[in-house]
Amino acid sequence: MFENFDAQILARIQFAFTISFHIIFPAFSIGLASYLAVLEGLYLWKKDKVYLELFDFWKTIFAVAFGMGVVSGIVMSYQFGTNWSVFSDKAGPVIGPLMGYEVLTAFFLEAGFLGVMLFGRQKVGPGLHFFATAMVAIGTLISATWILSVNSWMQTPDGFAINEVGQFVPVDWWKIVFNPSFPYRLTHMVIAAYLTTAFVVGAVGAWHLLRGTAPRRAGVMFSMAMWMAAIVAPIQIAAGDAHGLNTLEHQPVKVMAMEGHFDSHPGGAPLILFGIPNTEEKRIDYAIQIPKLSSLILKHDLNAPLDGLDTVPDDKEPPVAIVFWSFRVMVAIGFAMLGVGLFSLWCRWKGTLLQNHWLHRVALVMGPSGFVAVLAGWITTEVGRQPYTVYGHLLTADSISPIAAPAVAASLIAFIVVYFVVFGAGTFYILRLMARLPRDPMPDLDDGPIRSSGITPAAQPGHHGGKHAH
Amino acid sequence: MPIDLPFIWAGIIAFAVLAYVILDGFDLGIGILFPFFPEKHEKDLMMNSVAPVWDGNETWLVLGGGGLLAVFPLAYATILPAIYAPIILMLLGLIFRGVAFEYRWRTKRAEHLWNWAFTGGSVVAAFFQGVALGALVQGIPVTDRAYSGGWWDWLTPFSIATGLALLIGYGLLGATWLVMKTEGEIAERAKVFAFRLAFATVAAMGVFSLWTPWLEPAYLDRWFGYPTIVFSFIVPLMVLGCLWVIVSGLRNGRDVQPFVAALGLFVLGYAGIGISFYPYIVPTSLTIWEAAAPDSSLSFLLVGAVVLVPMILCYTAYAYWVFRGKLNPDEGYH
Numbered sequence: 112m113f114e115n116f117d118a119q120i121l122a123r124i125q126f127a128f129t130i131s132f133h134i135i136f137p138a139f140s141i142g143l144a145s146y147l148a149v150l151e152g153l154y155l156w157k158k159d160k161v162y163l164e165l166f167d168f169w170k171t172i173f174a175v176a177f178g179m180g181v182v183s184g185i186v187m188s189y190q191f192g193t194n195w196s197v198f199s200d201k202a203g204p205v206i207g208p209l210m211g212y213e214v215l216t217a218f219f220l221e222a223g224f225l226g227v228m229l230f231g232r233q234k235v236g237p238g239l240h241f242f243a244t245a246m247v248a249i250g251t252l253i254s255a256t257w258i259l260s261v262n263s264w265m266q267t268p269d270g271f272a273i274n275e276v277g278q279f280v281p282v283d284w285w286k287i288v289f290n291p292s293f294p295y296r297l298t299h300m301v302i303a304a305y306l307t308t309a310f311v312v313g314a315v316g317a318w319h320l321l322r323g324t325a326p327r328r329a330g331v332m333f334s335m336a337m338w339m340a341a342i343v344a345p346i347q348i349a350a351g352d353a354h355g356l357n358t359l360e361h362q363p364v365k366v367m368a369m370e371g372h373f374d375s376h377p378g379g380a381p382l383i384l385f386g387i388p389n390t391e392e393k394r395i396d397y398a399i400q401i402p403k404l405s406s407l408i409l410k411h412d413l414n415a416p417l418d419g420l421d422t423v424p425d426d427k428e429p430p431v432a433i434v435f436w437s438f439r440v441m442v443a444i445g446f447a448m449l450g451v452g453l454f455s456l457w458c459r460w461k462g463t464l465l466q467n468h469w470l471h472r473v474a475l476v477m478g479p480s481g482f483v484a485v486l487a488g489w490i491t492t493e494v495g496r497q498p499y500t501v502y503g504h505l506l507t508a509d510s511i512s513p514i515a516a517p518a519v520a521a522s523l524i525a526f527i528v529v530y531f532v533v534f535g536a537g538t539f540y541i542l543r544l545m546a547r548l549p550r551d552p553m554p555d556l557d558d559g560p561i562r563s564s565g566i567t568p569a570a571q572p573g574h575h576g577g578k579h580a581h
Numbered sequence: 582m583p584i585d586l587p588f589i590w591a592g593i594i595a596f597a598v599l600a601y602v603i604l605d606g607f608d609l610g611i612g613i614l615f616p617f618f619p620e621k622h623e624k625d626l627m628m629n630s631v632a633p634v635w636d637g638n639e640t641w642l643v644l645g646g647g648g649l650l651a652v653f654p655l656a657y658a659t660i661l662p663a664i665y666a667p668i669i670l671m672l673l674g675l676i677f678r679g680v681a682f683e684y685r686w687r688t689k690r691a692e693h694l695w696n697w698a699f700t701g702g703s704v705v706a707a708f709f710q711g712v713a714l715g716a717l718v719q720g721i722p723v724t725d726r727a728y729s730g731g732w733w734d735w736l737t738p739f740s741i742a743t744g745l746a747l748l749i750g751y752g753l754l755g756a757t758w759l760v761m762k763t764e765g766e767i768a769e770r771a772k773v774f775a776f777r778l779a780f781a782t783v784a785a786m787g788v789f790s791l792w793t794p795w796l797e798p799a800y801l802d803r804w805f806g807y808p809t810i811v812f813s814f815i816v817p818l819m820v821l822g823c824l825w826v827i828v829s830g831l832r833n834g835r836d837v838q839p840f841v842a843a844l845g846l847f848v849l850g851y852a853g854i855g856i857s858f859y860p861y862i863v864p865t866s867l868t869i870w871e872a873a874a875p876d877s878s879l880s881f882l883l884v885g886a887v888v889l890v891p892m893i894l895c896y897t898a899y900a901y902w903v904f905r906g907k908l909n910p911d912e913g914y915h
Contacts, residue, residue: 174683175683175687178636178680179680181636181639181679182675182676182679182680183676184643185672185675188643188646188647189646189661189668189672191650192650192657192658192668193662193665193668193669196657196659196662196728199650199654199657199661200654200655200657200658200726201654202654203650203651203654203655203874204651204874204875204877205878207647207648207650207652207654207657207874207878207882208652208878208881210651211647211652211882211885211886213647214640214643214644214648215644215885215886215889215890215893216885216889218640218643218644219640219889219893219896219897221636222636222637222640223637223893223896223899223900224900225637226632226633226634226636226900226903227633229633230632230633230904234903235903274875278874278875280875280877281875281877281878281881282877284877284881512658512661512662512728513662513727513728514662514665515732518665518666522665522666522669525669526673529673529676529677533676533677533680536680536684536691537684540683540687540688543687544687
């Protein structure tokens, strides 16, 4: 099936496949780690057992998701070298140290305190345990900061020179780290992670509200999730708009593809709501559009001229159809999230937040929507910057390892098979954990994974003190 | 005298890789020994002995790879294509092993499947790490900043032998870890494994040491030229010393001693390899200075490493301290 594929396209498919799987887990664990820290903090502050029960419930799910994130992340850290060695050689001096800082400041922090968080409740005091949880949460945010800095630099490179062997040489680290698109991208991604987690937590709460299991715990998590949706979804739409304006400034071609502007519009551009991109004929078929609105959104002026893809050479154009569609999927989900948030506010005002089954059904259906939106957003930004790896400077075609297509094809097939088996099983276990909100604070000891969930009877004080002589 | 940044960084990367080898070595070793402890409660105990720390251990592998990309990008860009297949297989092994830590507790019906995923993943990862090491030591051709060998060059009798040797060595680390962390019947069985694997490890080191110098004239020269020949005599004596310490620790019930001495064997073996091919980072094609990133990259990351690596060692030590001592099988976990 791979006869028509060369090494470059196979390596691109492999990267897209492995990173799409990978991004799911950080998107979830960034939000969940913060949620866990909030739950444990609330428990220590209010001494209400419900927060501790929710903490233990979500901690187990976090452990599975985090494990999947770790193993899929290790793959990413070596794939730069196996499939994209020329890129590694050339861009390594700039992006390598940023990723090095990610390992030094974030990965070790998460890994070091994860063990204490998952297994150490009986071994350290409540304060230290909360500290460990907070360190894990902070670690995930630091990690996001560095990796978004790397990605942003590849999109809007700054602060470098190119040396005689073609390497990017760092000149000004401040400009590299805080490159022009970094603040927008970081904000947009972290909020996306929080929203994604809020909708998962909300869906689990809604599921248990609909079934009537553990109404108190389900109610608390549902209410927390709906506050998050109501407050953060509008912020995300504003952040997305700001990010779009930044992209127009630094990567105008990407915006042309997102908007579907094949033609230039000297007298003000329409906003194309829907349509079928026809890349052969270079137009949008069956377009439903609102005149001049695109100019108003992007330039805040109804009659501002906007360039189209006709100003760009064909070989510097990104694949328009993919970018056009993925962008619309992301935006549609964003507005749907806003709708759920407003619906929840209305129910809350009427005092029926925990009784309105229509709200619960909608929240349940919206549970996985954050993952779809995150993937669609990444596809928009990553496909939209093609044909470059380092925007404007290094072509994707010139970044690849001197590698044979069969080797990439074989490893691609291996990754596909292994990922579907391993992460499929993990998703199944997570869904099963979510469905089993325990009725009692102390779960049946024969029922599942109490060992690493840590919901175990407290150890007797001094029980094993004598064995710690060394 | 100007500061030799590539030299400092070679030392830091070498330290990160050594930390990875000895730390993930013992938890991979647990996976390798898993099938030899058939009882469920034994497997539970073995897995729990490393569950709180394996993730941190594996992070050193990310630092090794990420650090190489950051400070020796040309080495990263030429070594990884040369060992493409072993790296992919190692990663796939680590995936299965890593998820087994969580999945195993989530299912009764498929528990045995995840036991095999844990063992299989550990064996595959360990073996192909050894193969990758062997492929590196036997040399990687580089032309015009790119790997210029064939796709199967890594597969030689020597690399297969190093793969098997590492499997044995990790098994020894795992067995001595169990001696240190457990009591009763499981510890007695671990002692038998530790005893046999200690001799096997030293034998494997002997074979490796006699084989390596004949791979490259440069190695032969290094091993039998003055002053490095001094090390060629001292190191084997110290290896035998470690073996004696392991055996006497096992006989006299000093349960920490065999693990520490097994770590000693790894440090010595690692030093031996380092002595063979320094100053090459891609033997025998690129030296550390040829592969190094510009000074602006090296100094930027060095500032952080100088501050952060000691901090990492502190809180890692704390995490180990929290879970110190023998495991109590009666406790809900651990």
